[in-house]
Amino acid sequence: MTTRILPAAGDPDAARSITALLSQLPDAEPAPPVPDSTSLLDMLGRMAAESVDELPEVVLVHERIGPVPALELIREVALRFPAVGVVLISSDAGPGLFSAAMDSGARGLIALPLSYEELSARVQAAALWAVGVRRHLGGGAEVFTGPGGRVVTVTGAKGGVGTTFTAVQFALAAAASGRRTALVDLDLQAGDVGSYLDVQFRRSIADLAGIQDISPRVLQDAVYEDRTGLALLLAPAEGERGEEVDERAARQVIGALRARYELVVVDCGTQVTGANAAAVEQADTAVLVTTPDVVSVRAAKRMVRMWERLQVRKAEDTAVVVNRWSKHTEIQPSLIEKITKTRPVRTPVPAAFKELQAVVDAGRVQDLDNRSTVKQALWAVAGELGLLSAPDKAPVPAQPGTGSALAVRAAGPVARLRRGREG
Incomplete structure (x- = not known):
């Protein structure tokens, strides 16, 4: 199964690092990173309007995304596109942030600096979850826009x-x-x-x-x-x-x-x-x-x-x-x-x-x-x-x-x- 991944990172260095590591994942199809929350929501909205099948299975949100804070952005994506698996990337991997991320609708948390093993595991888990939700919901286009x-x-x-x-x-x-x-x-x-x-x-x-x-x-x-x-x-x-x-x-x-x-x-x-x-x-x-x-x-x-x-x-x-x-x-x-x-x-x-x-x-x-x-x-x-x-x-x-x-x-x-x- 090919996993489509859309990274969102406002920091150019972080975006390059994420893209480089994603390119090493087997059966991964990473999209060019988007620089801010507005671009991410606009892109997902356009994809959903065309076809649910156009949506990526996984969205990676870097902690320094803006102007919307990362946790609020995750909540918005989870509400509007509930069969997209969202994963937070953060330098804080403690239990407090993990709990807050899960409450916001994230499907995983990846600690910085990135490691291949953790990135692969979190992306695979989020993708499997997204595929399962879409199968359960029957793929109706209306499902993904509320x-x-x-x-x-x-x-x-x-x-x-x-x-x-x-x-x-x-x-x-x-x-x-x-x-x-x-x-x-x-x-x-x-x-x-x-x-x-x-x-x-x-x-x-x-x-x-x-x-x-x-x-x-x-x-x-x-x-x-x-x-x-x-x-x-x-x-x-x-x-x-x-x-x-x-x-x-x-x-x-x-x-x-x-x-x-x-x-x-x-x-x-x-x-x-x-x-x-x-x-x-x-x-x-x-x-x-x-x-x-x-x-x-x-x-x-x-x-x-x-x-x-x-x-x-x-x-x-x-x-x-x-x-x-x-x-x-x-x-x-x-x-x-x-x-x-x-x-x-x-x-x-x-x-x-x-x-x-x-x-x-x-x-x-x-x-x-x-x-x-x-x-x-x-x-x-x-x-x-x-x-x-x-x-x-x-x-x-x-x-x-x-x-x-x-x-x-x-x-x-x-x-x-x-x-x-x-x-």
Whole structure:
């Protein structure tokens, strides 16, 4: 049996050492090493999307991988690709780390410096385990990505651009189409998901922050099952408790939700924290909401550049929703695409606040009329992003203007944006 092995090591010297030793293993097919956690998860995701048979039997994770810490990365791989055997390589081979690695889902621990005998034994054991699991599960493609298991984050370029409203409508659209959907409020100090849906609940995401292993029962106790069909995990009522939800907690909570729901929509607010940066990095789809004005578009550009510097998300892998658009707006989606290097969705969301005012003031955005052009546009965007399991259930989107209405005029704020594009 040929064993396909994918090493992940951020240190170039460690990567060369691992590759050299792997090349000596009989019946081994080592892939070129990946340098960071983002590349590893992206590669495994692409492989799983094509075919389960494309996944490697063994993934080797070096202790100095980044930006996600090794144990958290192992947990993420184990949750998303449960029939891949993950092995940790570390200079600490003590019982404490061994126990922590096993709790995270690793199938073995290899001590540094590497030895041929130990590497061979651990790789063989992990590969046999992976083959056995795949045989038991029957090789179905859906097994390796969870029950739907898709995560979508919604982040605002700045405050007031409609981030929470967008996230709520995405989740409502997905639930209406028949998907089992969770909506998470990760705007930890100023979350308003509960206010938008007229929900008060004493439990929040902060109650899960200190739990090492989130069981289905523990998760169920923290989630509010709303009459809309959404499962809501709210931000803490006391904003200071948001500090309890760090990067590790966010990864663990989102991983637990991914394993239980077909779709997880995460409202990340407008501030970059360790928690919401971890969510954006984990997301299958990252959405950035902006309005077509100078301040918001510059804020969107700052956000995507910060994500790139932090190795959270590449600009071209970010979908931008243009909210409060009109055919008379000087800053059009095509210009926003050039400035931010992102990929705007095809459907801009019209500026029609009068349609929303009554339901927003009542805290009942789920009651927004299906004839609302804003709702039609957002549900159409949800369809574009692949969030709907039955798109025919969604309202038919209003068609935005075309032709000359979408032309970009280089005057006024447009000229100001172009002058600042390189800044």
